[in-house]
Amino acid sequence: MFHLQRDNEGGELSLNAFKLNRLRKSIFAKFALSFIIAGLVPLLAVSFFSLNTFGNYMERYSINNFEQMVMNAGNNVDALYTKYNTISKLMYSYGQQEGYGQLAKRLAEGAPDNDYQIIASVDELLQTVVATDVHIRSAVFVFPDGSYRDMNRTGSRIDFRYAFPLPEWKTALIENPNQLVMMPTHHQDYYLNSGTTVLTFARNLIDVVGSAGLDGKVAGSLYMDIALDAFEEIFQRLTIDSHDGMYVVDENGWILFSNKKERIGQSFQTSASNEHQYVIQNLPNSGWHVIGEVNKEELLSKINGTKSTITIVILLSIISLVIVAVWFSNNLSNPIRVIIQHMAKVESGDFDTRVQIRSPNEIGMLARGFNRMSDRLKSYIDEVFVAQIKQKQAELTALKSQIRPHYLYNTLEVIRMSAVANDDDEVADMILALSRQLKYVLDYGEETVTLLDEKTNIEQYFKLMELRYGEHRLAMDIRIKGELLGCQLPKLSIQPLVENAIYHGIMPKTSKGTIRISAEMAKGRLVITVDDDGIGMDSEKLEQLRGKLQGNIPLEQGNGGIGIKNVHDRLAALYGAEYGVHINSTQNIGTSIRLYLPYQERVLGND
Secondary structure, eight states: OHHHHHHHHHHHHHHHHHHHHHHHHSHHHHHHHHHHHHHHHHHHHHHHHHHHHHHHHHHHHHHHHHHHHHHHHHHHHHHHHHHHHHHHGGGGGOEETTTTEEHHHHHHTTOOTTOHHHHHHHHHHHHHHHHHOTTEEEEEEEOTTSOEEEEETTSOOBOTTSOSSOHHHHHHHHHSTTSOEEEEEEEOTTBTTOOOEEEEEEEEEEOOSSSSSSOOOEEEEEEEEEETHHHHHHHHTSOOOTTOEEEEEOTTSBEEEESSGGGTTSBOOOOSSSSEEEEEEEOTTTOOEEEEEEEHHHHHHHHHHHHHHHHHHHHHHHHHHHHHHHHHHHHHHHHHHHHHHHHHHHHTTOTTOOOOOOOSSHHHHHHHHHHHHHHHHHHHHHHHHHHHHHHHHHHHHHHHHHHHHHHHHHHHHHHHHHHHHTTOHHHHHHHHHHHHHHHHHHOOSOSEEEHHHHHHHHHHHHHHHHHHHOTTTEEEEEEOOGGGTTBEEETTSSHHHHHHHIIIIITTSSSOEEEEEEEEEETTEEEEEEEEOSOOOOHHHHHHHHHHHHTSSOTTSSSOOHHHHHHHHHHHHHHOTTOEEEEEEETTTEEEEEEEEEOOBOOTTOO
C-alpha cells in the first residue's frame, strides 16, 4: 500500500512537471510574458518618474500659490492703509467762509470753543469721514484744549466718564506729529454698550497756512475707529485652510488681524517646531507685515492623497495590462491549437475536416490555407481513383452535346421545308433565322468571333424581332466601316445589348423605335455603340444599373441588367478592368451603351 501511494505521488509530480515544461515552451506563455515585460517595464519607469515629478511640482505649486495669496493679501492691506491715510487728510480741505480762513489756521489762532462756525465745520468733517467708508465706525476730533467733537455711525456718544483719548495715543501722536498713527486692535469701550473690536487711526491737524513749513502748530487731532470687517473682506477672498494662518502684524509685532480670531491683539511668535512654513510680505506704505503660516504636514497630506490616487490608477493599469496580455495571448494561441487538432485529423485520413476560423488576420489566413490544402489533397486522391471514370463520363457527355445540336438543326430544316412546300414563306424565313442563330450560339468552336460574324447574328436576331413585332414598330441602322469587320470580340457581345434596347427601350413606347449600331477606333481601342430612341431611364435607375455593373448593387435588387452585366463581366475578365460596358441614358430621349474592347484584328477569309 505504501509503495502504491509513492508511485501515485511520483506519477502526479511527473505529470505536473510535464505540464509546466509544456507551458514554458508554449507560444501562449512566451507571448504573454513578452507582452507583459514590454508593457510593464516602461509603464513602471514612466509611472515612477511621473509620480516623483508630479509630487515635486505639486509641492512647489502649492507653496507658490500660497506665496501669491500672501502677496495679494499684502497688496490689499497696504491699499487699505493708503485709503485711510487719504481719508485722514480730508480735514485739510475744510475751511471757513466769510473771511475766517482755513480750519487749521483758525484753530491755531485760538478761536473760542463756542465759535459755532468752527463747530459746524468740525461736525461736517466728521460726518464726511464717517460716510466715506462703511468700515469707519466713528470719528473724533480733539481740540488743543482737550475738548472734542465725535460722530458715531450708530448715533451713540463717548462716555463722558472715559478719559479720551488714551495717554499712549497722545504720546504716539506727539512722537509722530506729521504721520498717520495706528493704534493696535482694542475694544471700543469708550462708547456705551459698544464693545466692538476696532483699529484706530489718528493724525494731527497742522497749521500749514500760518507757518512756513510742515512744522506748524498742532490745531487738533482726528481719530478714526475702523471695524475689523475691513480686513475680513480681504481675508474672505483668500482660500485658507483651517490649519493655516494669515496675520496682519504692525511694525512692533502686534497682530492687528488674523483668520484665527483668538490671536488678534497678541504679539506674533513663530512656532518653535518645524511643522510650519512662513511667508512674509512687507508693506511699504504702512510698515506692516502680512505673514502666512502654512502647515507642512497638511500641505503634504493633500499631495500624498493625490499621489495615492495616481498610484491606484497605475496599479489598475498594470492589472489591466496583465489581463489584456493574457486575453490577447489566449486569443492568439487558441486558434493555433485548433489548427493543430485538425492537422492531426488530416494526418489520420479525415480530409473532410474544416477549421472554423473566420478572423481576417494571419491566423484566419492560415486556417483558410489549411482548408484549401485539405481540399486539394482530397481532390488529388480522388483524381487518382476516379480519373478514368470521369474521363469516360466526359467523353459521353461531349458525344451527347454534339448529337443534340445536329438533331435540332435537322428537325428545324424539315419544318422549314414543310413551310416552303405549303407556300408559307414567312414561317420559313423565321425558322431559317432561328436555325442560323441556334447554330451560332450552340457552335462549340472558338468563343472569339469577328465583328462581321457578330453583325450577321444581330441581323438574324433582328429579323426575328421584326417579323414578330412588325416593321412599323422596329428599325435598325448598322454603320460599321469595312476595315473594322475583321476585329475580334467575344461571341454574343452585342446581341444582349440589342435585346435590352428592344424590350426595355422601344417596346414600352407607343411609336416606332430605331436601334443604331456603330463602331469606331478611339485611342487604340475598339468602341462599339448601341443607341436607341426609346423611353430611356431616370437618373435613379441609371445609377442603380451602373451600380450593378460595378458589383456594388446585387442583381436581385431592381429589374433588368442581367444580360448587360454578363457582357460587362466577360469583357472585364478577358481584357481587364479598363474594358467593359458604359451606359448613358436620358428619360424620354433614349439610351446609349458603349462597349470598350482592345483592338484585335483577324484577317477575313483565313479561317
